[in-house]
Amino acid sequence: MQQSARDELKVISQSSGASLSELPGYAYDARGGRGVTVYVIDTGITPDHRVSVADHQQSIKLTRFQEFRNMPGRLRWLYLPGKPEVEGDDNGHGTCVASKVASPTFGVAKSANLVVVRVDAIVDQIQTSSAIAAWGVVARDITLKGLQGKAVVSSSFSRE
Numbered sequence: 354m355q356q357s358a359r360d361e362l363k364v365i366s367q368s369s370g371a372s373l374s375e376l377p378g379y380a381y382d383a384r385g386g387r388g389v390t391v392y393v394i395d396t397g398i399t400p401d402h403r404v405s406v407a408d409h410q411q412s413i414k415l416t417r418f419q420e421f422r423n424m425p426g427r428l429r430w431l432y433l434p435g436k437p438e439v440e441g442d443d444n445g446h447g448t449c450v451a452s453k454v455a456s457p458t459f460g461v462a463k464s465a466n467l468v469v470v471r472v473d474a475i476v477d478q479i480q481t482s483s484a485i486a487a488w489g490v491v492a493r494d495i496t497l498k499g500l501q502g503k504a505v506v507s508s509s510f511s512r513e
Contacts, residue, residue, distance in 0.1 A: 386462025394508035395447030397471040
């Protein structure tokens, strides 16, 4: 039980009809996501993003991937052909999504392996051609690594 969980995590593991104020925390299986690889096609991860601490009253600045440093699964990056291999997130959306997937503090699948597929956003939108290229990179990686049936892909961005 993750007692200091944010409200959006608490409601995931509770029965319908429960009052949010009565929820003790986020009940989860520590093995959740184990053996699964989650590809997050998005704007990357910001290495020094700010995150609210458990009491939600103050912010702390995390060191490089601090939010993900104790995750049970692995973290790796994929890039589009011909694009710079930058570990960062100029937009912030990818950081949020990746955190909700597999981070020890905010993730719903805390033991999953996480693959960040960075796609540059232009004026807060992803070009359709870049999104299609990202799906191709992911499909190739899944095939090369033998992850068919063991992979999930998240892509939650606007298109041009």
